[in-house]
Amino acid sequence: MxxxxxxxxxxxxxxxxxxxxxxxxxxxxxxxxxxxxxxxxxxxxxxxxxxxxxxxxxxxxxxxxxxxxxxxxxxxxxxxxxxxxxxxxxxxxxxxxxxxxxxxxxxxxxxxxxxxxxxxxxxxxxxxxxxxxxxHTMYHKEDLPFPIKDIPDSFVTFKKKVERDSNVRQVTASPEIVSTPLIADSGELPTLAGLGVPEPVDDARATQKYTGGETVALEQLQQYFGCKQSGKVVGYAASRLSPWLAVGCLSPREVYWEVVRQQRENHFQNGDQLMLDLLWRDYFRFMFKKHGQKFFRAEGFNSGAPEAASNQDELFEQWKNGETGVATIDAAMHELNATGYISNYNRQALAAYLTNELKVDWTKGALYFEEKLIDYSPASNWGNWAFIAGVGSDSKSTRYFNATKPLAQQDSVNYWLPVTPSKVSA
CATH class of the missing domain: 3.40.50.620 (HUPs)
Incomplete structure (x- = not known):
């Protein structure tokens, strides 16, 4: 046989x-x-x-x-x-x-x-x-309280119904043995040069270097719970798990159930924000399943695209090179270009500044993030950009970020201030 x-x-x-x-x-x-x-x-x-x-x-x-x-x-x-x-x-x-x-x-x-x-x-x-x-999601599609075509476009409504009526499945047991047929040629791992991509240059100012793989991912998950105060596990302000979630080195369900375990056994206090981040991630994936190509159009879910400046190409170059003259915006862009990673706040601020202040086509920014971000995921990236631009699936809810927010309130932005004064944006 x-x-x-x-x-x-x-x-x-x-x-x-x-x-x-x-x-x-x-x-x-x-x-x-x-x-x-x-x-x-x-x-x-x-x-x-x-x-x-x-x-x-x-x-x-x-x-x-x-x-x-x-x-x-x-x-x-x-x-x-x-x-x-x-x-x-x-x-x-x-x-x-x-x-x-x-x-x-x-x-x-x-x-x-x-x-x-x-x-x-x-x-x-x-x-x-x-x-x-x-x-790829925390909640399984078949466990949602509605079919994909009827998923609420409002995140708030989606969140209320899912948290009330759905449960997160337990993780699947890992195999103990993997048997393969006799493999004559397993193949070599390609070099970046072989893929046509230049080697990255690591910046000495980076506070964290991201190394790919499940091994590091599981270590990073445990390190997130490493901060303790008064006998309770508090965790760190930002989990920084998104790069490993993006390529599936970490399972969203694994993260969810580890948070639950830490809450139960160690009285973990910072789980709500991480759970919310995972739910936003689910939401955008389900929205992509429902709406597809709408997320890639400048007009998004609207009848027309947002107003665009006549010199938007020039303004976009200033934005992507960190030469707008706004210190916090330029610092965040310098950090992105030098490391491939920035905080969620800075992503939202950069997107809001490009679309709302400079009046540049938001899809240019989404494409730039696609190139630069280590944790790029199509649904989260394009869904968030459309949301900020006011043309997304939840377009009635708008976010506006203050680009002049005090530096002390921003995550590591001080490290990335331009060394010399930047050119003022037109």
Whole structure:
């Protein structure tokens, strides 16, 4: 009797823990074939010279894939790494290793779902099934108190109904052993140069260096709970877990249940904000599932785009280079450019300043964040930008940030003030 082999296609789920496609494949098959494909589409350079995936995020991704391979090897398995079009590589590997089925986690953004559709179509010609799983959110889609098409566009309404009527599922048990077929060529991890991305230059002023991988992610989660006062676990003001959540080195459910455990056992006091951040993350993913391409239009959910300045290209260059003349804005942009990470407050302030003060097309800013942010996630990035611009799914709620907020109230902004006076924006 022939052995059953399931191909596990890793994408933004680079972890062993709480990974349903991995656990389910191990349970149902004699062997699994773990695969990760570096798709050149995500590393291309635009005509303007900007990268789709910037240096810091690309390095973080490569580190995360390397750590996934290391963790699979520890369980007796391996990870096949390839560079190319998944719609060509996945079917080729499926045929080579006599795969019975392919598992992957469903995505929601149009570019990612288009890749899935092409892979699915190619496998269908081979009479193979691409099985979709849902594993990127804290709340499972099937446990929501409404179907996707009826999800409230208001976050406040969404939050009230979900917290009242839904529960977060328990995490999936991690496999203890991973058996793979004999792999002739597992493939080399690509270099950044091989992907067409320059090496990042680490800035000495950075207060934290982000290293990709599940191993560091789980350590970071525990470090977040490391601050204690008066015998109680207080935690730190910011978890800074978003880079690992973005590529799936951390499971949102794992974070949720660890907060619950810390609240129960150590009287953890700062869990509400982290839970709220995870819920916002869920909300934007579900909004993308509901509305799709609307988030990428300048007009968003409105009949027209916001007013734009006649010299917006010039203003955008000043903004992205940190040359607006507004100290807090320029400092935040210098930090983003030098590290690939800034606090949530500074992201909101930069977005509000670009759209509301400079009157620049908000999609320019969203694309720039896509390149620069280590923790870029399509739904959170584009959803937040549309929200700030007043053209998002919750457009009746607007946020306005004071760009001249005192420096002492901002997260690490003092480190990133320009050394010389900046050019004043027109």
């Amino acid at each position: 022939s052995e059953k082999t399931i191909l596990v296609w890793f994408r933004n789920d680079l972890r062993i823990h709480d990974n349903e496609i991995l656990s389910e494949a191990v349970r149902k098959a004699d062997n699994i074939l773990p695969v990760y494909v570096f798709d050149p589409y995500y590393f291309r350079t635009a005509d303007s010279g900007s990268l789709k995936t910037g240096s810091f995020r690309a390095r973080f991704l490569v580190e995360s894939v390397a750590d996934l391979r290391s963790n699979l090897v520890k369980l007796g398995g391996d990870l096949i790494i390839r560079t190319g079009d998944p719609a060509e590589i996945i079917p080729q590997l499926a045929e080579e290793y006599h795969v019975s089925e392919v598992y992957h986690h469903r995505e929601v953004a149009p570019e990612e779902t288009e890749v899935s559709e092409r892979v699915e179509a190619a496998l269908w010609k081979m009479k193979l099934n691409l099985k979709h799983f849902i594993g």
